[in-house]
Amino acid sequence: MQETLTALSSTSSGRLRHRDSAESNWYKQIRDIKMQTREQFIIKQHQNSQFDHNHQRVWRVSGAETNWKMNFNILRSIFFFCGLTLAHSGANTTETNPYHPDMCNLLKDFGAMTEKVKSMETRLKETEICLKEAVTRLKDSENQILELQSKERTKIIFSATAGRGNAHIGPFNTDIIIDYKKVITNFGNAYSPVTGVFTAPVAGVYYFTIFYHGGRSYPHYLRIFKNNEMTVFTADHKTESDGADNGGNAVFLQLQQRDQVYVSMAANTYVGGDDHTTFSGFLVTQT
Structure with missing residues (x-):
């Protein structure tokens, strides 16, 4: 032109x-x-x-x-x-x-084309911004989906019993960590039957329960520890009137990765060593 x-x-x-x-x-x-x-x-x-x-x-x-x-x-x-x-x-x-009208028409057409090009450039820029925003939202959605899928795939569940038959556990003159030897379920292998300690593989909220069975000859006192901090306990006094005692408790704990949870029995107490005495837990949700 x-x-x-x-x-x-x-x-x-x-x-x-x-x-x-x-x-x-x-x-x-x-x-x-x-x-x-x-x-x-x-x-x-x-x-x-x-x-x-x-x-x-x-x-x-x-x-x-x-x-x-x-x-x-x-x-x-x-x-x-x-x-x-x-x-x-x-x-x-x-x-x-004859050239003057053509020149005027060309100038008019050129001006009109210039305005159209500017308008198209503006619309293209707006469309580009919208596309970038849409791509950002799509990536965020994909990340959320992947995170949810990862959480769904992460299954942490365990349940174990004392596994000692008719033998009692205790009494001892010091506090001990009970090692629940008979493993029923252990998805994620977070519980160790050797040490009796559960180690959180991922951060999240977990649910734990304990139950016990014992006789009347000695008191009963079990506690759930998070690392070195006691959270909840269950206990019963020595009595001559009851033939046997049963007890239990449960708790939700927010754990970080590699936090440890275990059951401690107090000194001079005991519990039955059969399948009445259990320790269980599972991951509720990741955080």
Whole structure:
């Protein structure tokens, strides 16, 4: 588009310069004709002044005729050059006029196209921003889905009993950690039947329960510890009236990864070693 406008402007400027040059040449030729006519008239006047007085009237008549012919030639030359100038001007007008409407239309079309391009660029930028926001939301949703799927796949469940048959556990003269030897369920292998300690594999909220069975000869006192901190306990006093005692408790604990949970039995107490005495837990939700 820019190259077309430049070419049209150059063509118009060239034609105007050509027209100005033609008009300048025309005025120059008219001036030269006038000067030549004046010089011829002076020469004739000088020659005729040498005639005697008897021929003065003849000279005047002849000079008038000569002046009339000269003036006629001058007028004819003027009309001729005027005709050439008008013809050339008309030709230029005929050639130039058709370009002006096209140039105006091109400028109008160019302006309209420029506005359309700007509008399209604005819409494209808005669309790009919307797409970026949509991609961000999509990534967030994917991350949430992956996180939920990961949480669903992470199953931590265990349940174990004392596993000693009819033998009692205790009494001992110090506190001990009970190792529940008979493992019923251990999804995630977070519970160790060797040490009796549950180690949290992931951070989250866990649920733990303990139950026991014991006789009347000694008191019973079991506690659930989180690391080195006691959380809940279950207990019963020594009595001669009851043939056997049972007890239990439960707790929700928020654990960090590698936190430990275990059951401690107090000194000088005991519990039955059969399957009545249990320790269980599972992961409720990750945090």
